[in-house]
Amino acid sequence: MPQFPTPSVTQNQQNPPPSQLDRITELAGDLAGQFELVPLLERVLGHAAALFECESGSISIVHETEGYYRKEVDQGVGCREGQTFPLTECLTGRIVRTRGTIILVRYASVPSGHIDPADPRWGSAVIGVPVTWAGTIIGTFAIFSDGPGRVFSPADASLVELFANHAGIAIMNSRLHQAAAAKEREAAVTGERERAVQEVHETIGRSLGSLLHLDCADKATPGGSPSTQHIDSARVLAHEALFETRRSVLGLAPSSLAGSTLEEAVRQELDSVGSSYPIDLTLLVTGEPHELAPVVEHQLFMVIQEAVANVVAHARATTCRVGIFHDKAALAVVVEDNGRGFE
Template sequence: MTSAVELEHQWDRNLKVLPFVLLALATVVCIATFPVMGPVTVTTRIVFGVLVAATAVWTWRWTYLYDRPHPVGYIGRTLLVAALTVLHPLFCIFAWIGFLDAFDSFRGRWRWVAMAATALIMATGQVGGAPPYDEWWQGALWPVLFVVNFGLASLMGRYSIHLDTVSQERAETIVRLENALAENARLQEQLVAQSRQTGVRDERERLAREIHDTIAQSLAGVVAQLQAAEGSADAQDVRRRVARATEMARTALVEARRSVQDLTPAELADAGLADAISTLVASWRDDHGVEASFVVVGDATALHSEVEATLLRIAQEALANVAKHASASRVGVTLTFDEADVILDVRDDGSGFDPAAPRRSSSFGLGVMRERAQRLAGTFTLESAPGAGTAVSASIPALPRGPA
């Protein structure tokens, strides 16, 4: 299949050959019709032949040597064609070529001047030669033919200008579209790269939260149980604490695998949220010897797995903070189900602290709890004061269990 570039080159080659084809045709027709024009002198024939040769050389020079239309080339050829048309009117066959390249040779109003000169030569040849005329109709027809030739040529010229303008606009539109596509491709690459970076950052943050909320807490519990066993003189108490440390280590291993695979927390695999938090509170009470209660308000319903996992992790972190910092004697955990939200409250009667005071760089838990709640369009509030205990509350939309 021929491409657009090849077609354009083919047209250029054909347009370069066309003047010589018309020149040959006009020459043959003129030579063949010289006898019907009456007596033609040898001098006239010689002059005609010289002018034809000069026209051929002149046309070849500006077509192939300079390889572009030029006003000087156009003017010189037009004068030669005018002289040949005076010698033989049918040479106006070749004069038509002036309409073809007038717009390429000149700019502005000179285009129309060049086309008028060609139309004048065409009209002269069509009425049988240059004035004065033997018949009155020739003189009357000459301006009419000039107007017709110039009008038709002007119409085609204006249409050619319109086509060139449309073609140029289309070419510019194509260039703009190509640039827009290239820009879109570049932006798409940037978005993909940013999305990849965001995904990596979110995954790192998720793993950090999972490790902090589950594995790190379980391992801290293991260390606490082993330290207590080391300082105990009761063999039965030592065995109990070692067994508890072993259980915590196994739990940490399970959570490590589930964190990597982003699965539901182990506590929620076979139980609902209320049961999982109840088990958590009971286990925490046994491990730390602190009175802890758990209350469910409203009708417990199955929630979306992300909601349940988030509330369970917040409860784990809140209890871990109580064990580390509060020195509390009582802890209360409340899970409230209402129509729009599910609310988790954890309160203690410990030492409390000033929430406005600068926090230690290692204080990771409060920020994690807040991020977990906000990640699901929820809220997290903290109330505390030195010596007045601490209360944390997380409220998350009660999304029902099912597809996200």
């Protein structure tokens, strides 16, 4: 809660002087169409400081769940701009704890403050305001007087709260713009991936045609001919190349795990491999499955896929077992076969 009485609304507060209106109007124009966070916050802070005829202030970004804040912009305070601090420290920590606006006659009353006692602002008055969005504190906004002797009023605090609202808009606009840009990049990557998958599919078609030619050549070759061995070798190489190409398609395709659990995706992969090659593939899953990040789940799938591919291509195995073992703290994957190679 704010640490000052709620002021009565006067005609002057309802209709700020033209200089205040001009400053706020100018700020709204600055925010329009702008998305880079630091320049936006610098302009918001600059307008607020100019309106109060002060030279010092700062805006911090609060990460309350993680327990820290970042000093995002700083004007004339020298409080280590760009660095992060625990929410137990300084004016920002106090604002978050009280969850309201704070007016102090002297900054020196802030425990574990970051301003050096030799700095003139150490003895200056300060207004600290939370920057909120949808009921959550996402930042703090502070304005310092230029030295001892000036005391801020509740009406001053109301104006700082207005600038804090602008800061909140700037922060959320920047975040939304970053999210949209990330989705645009992801869409571009997905489009390129799908194009590559299509090209690989076309390569598979040509490879299948080559396999048919090899089969025809094998049938047309008389038994016992020296050419038979070379045709068989070419067929093996062609099948291996086809298998590698198919595996690459699965790895490139963005939907390899879409709508499926890791177990389901692995089982489908083993069924597909088993239908194409003379090898007995089994899957064993134990324990309660963990909820994994999509990137981790995809990488695990790729590891299993690569291991099974190596078994098929190099081990000359007749059986292969894949195990996925869950426990409370970890997940283990085991792939073993009865083919040649190492223990």
